[in-house]
Amino acid sequence: MSAPSPPPDPRRDRPDRTDRPDRTDRPDPMIRIDRIRSVARRALPHVAEVGYAVGSFGISFTMLRNWPDPYGYWRDTDVWAYALLAAVYLPLALRRRAPVVVFGWTAACVLTYFTLGYYHVVVVCGTGLALYTVAALCPRRTSVRCAGIALGVLLWGTRLAEPGIGALSVAFVTVTTVVCWVAGDGSRRLAERGERLAVLTRQLREEQEERSRQAVAEERLRMARELHDVIAHHVSVISVQTGLARYVFASDPDTARGALETIAGSSQEAMAEMRRMLVVLRHGGSEGPDALTAAGGTPAPDPGLGPAPGLGRLAELARRVRAAGVEVPLTVTGTPYALQAGADLCAYRVVQEALTNVLKHAPTATRAAVLVAYGPGEVRVTVTDDGQQPFSVSPSPQPGHGLIGMRERVTIYGGTVTAGPGPHGGFEVRLTLPVTGGR
Numbered sequence: 001m002s003a004p005s006p007p008p009d010p011r012r013d014r015p016d017r018t019d020r021p022d023r024t025d026r027p028d029p030m031i032r033i034d035r036i037r038s039v040a041r042r043a044l045p046h047v048a049e050v051g052y053a054v055g056s057f058g059i060s061f062t063m064l065r066n067w068p069d070p071y072g073y074w075r076d077t078d079v080w081a082y083a084l085l086a087a088v089y090l091p092l093a094l095r096r097r098a099p100v101v102v103f104g105w106t107a108a109c110v111l112t113y114f115t116l117g118y119y120h121v122v123v124v125c126g127t128g129l130a131l132y133t134v135a136a137l138c139p140r141r142t143s144v145r146c147a148g149i150a151l152g153v154l155l156w157g158t159r160l161a162e163p164g165i166g167a168l169s170v171a172f173v174t175v176t177t178v179v180c181w182v183a184g185d186g187s188r189r190l191a192e193r194g195e196r197l198a199v200l201t202r203q204l205r206e207e208q209e210e211r212s213r214q215a216v217a218e219e220r221l222r223m224a225r226e227l228h229d230v231i232a233h234h235v236s237v238i239s240v241q242t243g244l245a246r247y248v249f250a251s252d253p254d255t256a257r258g259a260l261e262t263i264a265g266s267s268q269e270a271m272a273e274m275r276r277m278l279v280v281l282r283h284g285g286s287e288g289p290d291a292l293t294a295a296g297g298t299p300a301p302d303p304g305l306g307p308a309p310g311l312g313r314l315a316e317l318a319r320r321v322r323a324a325g326v327e328v329p330l331t332v333t334g335t336p337y338a339l340q341a342g343a344d345l346c347a348y349r350v351v352q353e354a355l356t357n358v359l360k361h362a363p364t365a366t367r368a369a370v371l372v373a374y375g376p377g378e379v380r381v382t383v384t385d386d387g388q389q390p391f392s393v394s395p396s397p398q399p400g401h402g403l404i405g406m407r408e409r410v411t412i413y414g415g416t417v418t419a420g421p422g423p424h425g426g427f428e429v430r431l432t433l434p435v436t437g438g439r
Contacts, residue, residue, distance in 0.1 A: 053092040064118070077118065077119070081113070088123050106130040107153050110153050110154075111156065120160040120161070127154060128150075131180045136184040147178075150180075151174065237262065237263075237324050241260075309345065311379075318330050330372075334374030337435075346409045347379060351370055355383065363387075367386045368383060369382075371384075377435060380432050384428045384429075406429075415432055
């Protein structure tokens with residue numbers, strides 16, 4: 001006996017999942033709807049033109065066929081009348097593609113229609129529409145000539161008017177011609193104005209995009225300046241104090257402890273300034289004491305950050321640099337007065353960068369004098385060190401980022417800054433900053 005065959009696997013009768021149509025291959029219904037809408041929008045004007053031409057022909061055909069003529073004023077309607085009527089109205093479907101050609105054809109057909117003496121009123125609308133299209137799409141010189149031709153053709157048709165209304169017919173066709181031309185010319189001027197507005201809108205959008213790009217670039221420069229000024233100064237102080245602490249760690253613990261305290265203070269102040277700058281950037285504020293307030297006037301969430309540094313904090317800056325081993329005598333002449341927030345921060349950053357460069361590039365300098373002179377309408381700041389070689393001397397011909405940042409800052413506020421060898425040796429940085437209303 002043969003072994004019983006295994007029961008059929010019901011899964012074999014099921015269609016393989018891989019044979020099923022992939023749903024992702026089906027077109028999205030929304031895409032199909034958008035395509036249909038796009039095709040409809042493009043086809044709708046052409047359908048409307050054809051519908052208008054056919055409808056006008058149908059109405060005129062009905063009027064011509066049913067209009068009573070008991071006195072025999074006009075020629076009997078025949079196949080030529082209907083053919084000319086179709087020749088007048090049906091080509092109007094192409095009037096926007098070739099306005100002058102369609103107008104010329106329509107005027108010729110209407111003139112023939114009038115000359116043969118058929119009922120004249122049914123072709124006036126076709127002539128007026130063809131003239132309107134020329135006035136709306138063609139230059140004024142061309143439309144004026146076409147208006148003269150249309151008026152002449154329609155005046156030729158007034159001879160077919162019923163007795164007693166000839167003058168009224170002349171006035172009617174004259175007013176109709178003028179109205180059609182004025183309406184078309186106004187439509188043309190409105191379209192031209194719309195095109196000019198579209199061009200101006202596009203130019204305005206491009207200018208706004210360019211201004212946005214410039215604003216982003218300026219913001220990047222401002223951030224770069226802030227990062228350089230904040231980090232470079234404090235890292236320079238920390239670097240000098242670290243070397244000092246390492247050198248005297250075993251021989252002079254008190255000096256090493258003082259150096260570590262200076263490092264801690266510099267790092268804390270660097271963090272505070274970094275946090276202040278981030279708050280300014282987050283709230284879109286400007287540099288200055290008021291930069292820590294939000295747009296709606298709400299104070300910044302961390303009151304411990306304090307205002308942005310200015311000339312009033314030069315004593316703290318001098319004390320920090322003095323702890324790094326460079327004597328910083330600070331002299332103020334004139335009567336101090338309040339500066340604008342941005343200008344005050346600018347002057348502080350210039351002094352900070354000058355003293356940072358003394359620590360970084362003038363290792364032989366033992367003294368860096370800071371002079372602040374308040375004068376009428378301007379503030380002058382001078383930083384002079386006694387180093388043997390100026391810190392600007394470098395094998396690279398390009399100036400450092402610090403000097404570039406100085407000039408960029410000062411230029412914003414209309415000031416000037418110069419940096420070079422001092423008259424008695426060393427290096428000297430001079431800042432002149434105009435002040436509005438300073439006394």
